Amino acid sequence: MSTVYAAVGWSRQKRIYDLTFGGVLVGYLAIFAGVSVALFPAATAETILIRAFGTAAFLLLHVILAIGPAARLDRRWLPLLYNRRHLGVTMFGLAAVHGLFSLFQFHALGVLDPFVSVLVSDGSFTRLETLPFQVFGLLALGILFLMAATSHDFWLNNLSAPVWKALHLMVYVAYGLIVAHVAFGVGQMAGGEWVLVGTALGAAALVTLHLAAARREAATDCEAPSQAGWVTVCGVDEIIDGRAKIVAAGGERVAVFRNGETFSAVSNACQHQNGPLGEGRIVDGCITCPWHGYQYLPETGASPAPFTEKVCTFRLKVGDGKVWLDPRPLPPGTRVEPATRA
Amino acid sequence: MKPMNDEFYIGYLPKAPAATARHVRRVVLALAAGVVATGAVLAVVLPYLGAGVFEFGQVRDFRGVVRCDAMHAPRLTDTEVDYLLVGPGKRGALEMCGAEGQTVTLAGTLITRDGRRVIETAGPARQTAEGAAGSEEPPVSLGIMTLTGEIVDPKCYFGVMNPAEGRAHRACAILCLRGGITPVFVAKDRTGATAHLLITGLRGEPITEELLRWVGEGVAGKGEVVRMGRWLTWRLDPASLSFAGK
Numbered sequence A: 001m002s003t004v005y006a007a008v009g010w011s012r013q014k015r016i017y018d019l020t021f022g023g024v025l026v027g028y029l030a031i032f033a034g035v036s037v038a039l040f041p042a043a044t045a046e047t048i049l050i051r052a053f054g055t056a057a058f059l060l061l062h063v064i065l066a067i068g069p070a071a072r073l074d075r076r077w078l079p080l081l082y083n084r085r086h087l088g089v090t091m092f093g094l095a096a097v098h099g100l101f102s103l104f105q106f107h108a109l110g111v112l113d114p115f116v117s118v119l120v121s122d123g124s125f126t127r128l129e130t131l132p133f134q135v136f137g138l139l140a141l142g143i144l145f146l147m148a149a150t151s152h153d154f155w156l157n158n159l160s161a162p163v164w165k166a167l168h169l170m171v172y173v174a175y176g177l178i179v180a181h182v183a184f185g186v187g188q189m190a191g192g193e194w195v196l197v198g199t200a201l202g203a204a205a206l207v208t209l210h211l212a213a214a215r216r217e218a219a220t221d222c223e224a225p226s227q228a229g230w231v232t233v234c235g236v237d238e239i240i241d242g243r244a245k246i247v248a249a250g251g252e253r254v255a256v257f258r259n260g261e262t263f264s265a266v267s268n269a270c271q272h273q274n275g276p277l278g279e280g281r282i283v284d285g286c287i288t289c290p291w292h293g294y295q296y297l298p299e300t301g302a303s304p305a306p307f308t309e310k311v312c313t314f315r316l317k318v319g320d321g322k323v324w325l326d327p328r329p330l331p332p333g334t335r336v337e338p339a340t341r342a
Numbered sequence B: 001m002k003p004m005n006d007e008f009y010i011g012y013l014p015k016a017p018a019a020t021a022r023h024v025r026r027v028v029l030a031l032a033a034g035v036v037a038t039g040a041v042l043a044v045v046l047p048y049l050g051a052g053v054f055e056f057g058q059v060r061d062f063r064g065v066v067r068c069d070a071m072h073a074p075r076l077t078d079t080e081v082d083y084l085l086v087g088p089g090k091r092g093a094l095e096m097c098g099a100e101g102q103t104v105t106l107a108g109t110l111i112t113r114d115g116r117r118v119i120e121t122a123g124p125a126r127q128t129a130e131g132a133a134g135s136e137e138p139p140v141s142l143g144i145m146t147l148t149g150e151i152v153d154p155k156c157y158f159g160v161m162n163p164a165e166g167r168a169h170r171a172c173a174i175l176c177l178r179g180g181i182t183p184v185f186v187a188k189d190r191t192g193a194t195a196h197l198l199i200t201g202l203r204g205e206p207i208t209e210e211l212l213r214w215v216g217e218g219v220a221g222k223g224e225v226v227r228m229g230r231w232l233t234w235r236l237d238p239a240s241l242s243f244a245g246k
Helices: A012-039 A045-073 A075-082 A084-107 A114-120 A133-149 A153-159 A161-168 A171-184 A192-221 B018-045 B094-099 B154-160 B167-178 B208-214
Strands: A230-235 A244-249 A252-259 A262-267 A281-283 A286-288 A316-319 A322-325 B060-067 B075-077 B082-086 B102-113 B116-121 B126-132 B140-152 B184-188 B194-200 B219-228 B231-236
Touching: A012 A045, A012 A075, A012 A084, A012 B018, A045 A075, A045 A084, A045 A171, A045 A192, A045 B018, A075 A084, A075 B018, A084 A114, A084 A133, A084 B167, A114 A133, A114 B167, A133 A161, A133 A171, A153 A161, A171 A192, A192 A244, A192 B018, A230 A244, A244 A322, A252 A322, A262 A316, B060 B082, B060 B094, B082 B102, B082 B154, B094 B102, B102 B154, B116 B154, B140 B154, B140 B167, B140 B194, B140 B231, B154 B167, B154 B184, B167 B208
Parallel strands: B082 B116, B194 B231
Antiparallel strands: A230 A322, A244 A252, A252 A262, A281 A286, A316 A322, B060 B075, B060 B102, B075 B082, B102 B116, B102 B126, B140 B184, B140 B219, B184 B194, B219 B231
């Protein structure tokens, strides 16, 4: 959390994260180029770079897409989620290098403008196996650019979390376009059958991870039984002190936190990136988001001063050994007296 | 209700909880090993077809007689070598045909593969004291042949790019041929042996536009093969072309 914008809010963990990531990336590029030069001395440097950067971007995209559901299934993956945007921006950079080298190598210095050439020089739409794969790559690069350009919290705050989130969910569209780019491009070349097999395995792994995470989340989406406008959350002893129970009510997820002998309810979606607040903890008296550590006071849903983030609050009551929720959301930041054990 | 893991990670704190940090170290090590190994495997399974040489940056003078096949396939010939001429970038060297039959000196960069030689011109042809040479030997027909192979652009194929064939290079090859570079057919027989033929129409005329949709694909076609200098030319009927797989 921060009250001012900085390019990167560096911390010790972020430095370790980025240095480790940079080392792995350099290692990948070096081993790819080294093996290529050793086995194929006649290969041109441009072609090696195009392949090294393109494959690095595609592999990194798989890692990026796997981190989200993996962290939902096992919270020990959360450190990888914390700085995922750095991976995303780097992935765009790798894809851009791949695209620019390809644009110059295959489309520059001819009778057509290079950008026109990308769109028309390979226009065999008449057969499935000869679809112009460059167009898929160009569209994906455009989406990745939009995501990288708006990755900073400045854009998150100004576009609002739902809009920003919707924009960044387009990564799945980009992934589909890149799969088509690979399948109809390098997948059609000699040796491409291995790339097709690898791509299919990668897609299967990602789909499986996402389905497993969705299945776990779906379990919390069953609307709880209600009585006279109040929804049963759970027994008062079912919530561990400092943690929450997530309940679906009124069409949205609500996080009901226990703080000692008191209970408070807020929207489950963090204002920052819609992270699952109900999977967080109460730290220093504040509800703390598991994704990036954004904090809210349980009784108001507002971040402690000087921060300004706010989420919706809900009325609670305790009775018959149970916690009850009024599913009507109150405006973000509205103070609600915590419910206490009778 | 027992928590599965009591630790809680907050990214902006100086250290991650111990068990979480141990798990992340294991995951990162496994990922790093997997990613680097994948890089090595990908580099192995994606072959760089072609073993041409482009003497990039080494411009030198070549001397010979300019020959053009119906103002379409400019070549520079001498008693030893028969160079195909291409221009800078993705362009042909059709302007050289203005010196047809003349003995000239030409600055350019050599491209070679499989005994074939191509020059990327780096300036206009300069006439020498020898002036006009005699006419070239008339083409010798080797018969009507049905060939299977791939239409390529000779500049990339003979060495500027390795690889310069197949799907990924198709757009570049089309742009090169549109720029006036002479199309070449790489014919392959069942044993994998290759032959390189300049492509013209049935009467020796340029047919680049008719060829574009077939570039970079496995195709078969029929036409008369003729020998012209040290190059073979395929006088192709474009209507006979069909997809033939690789």
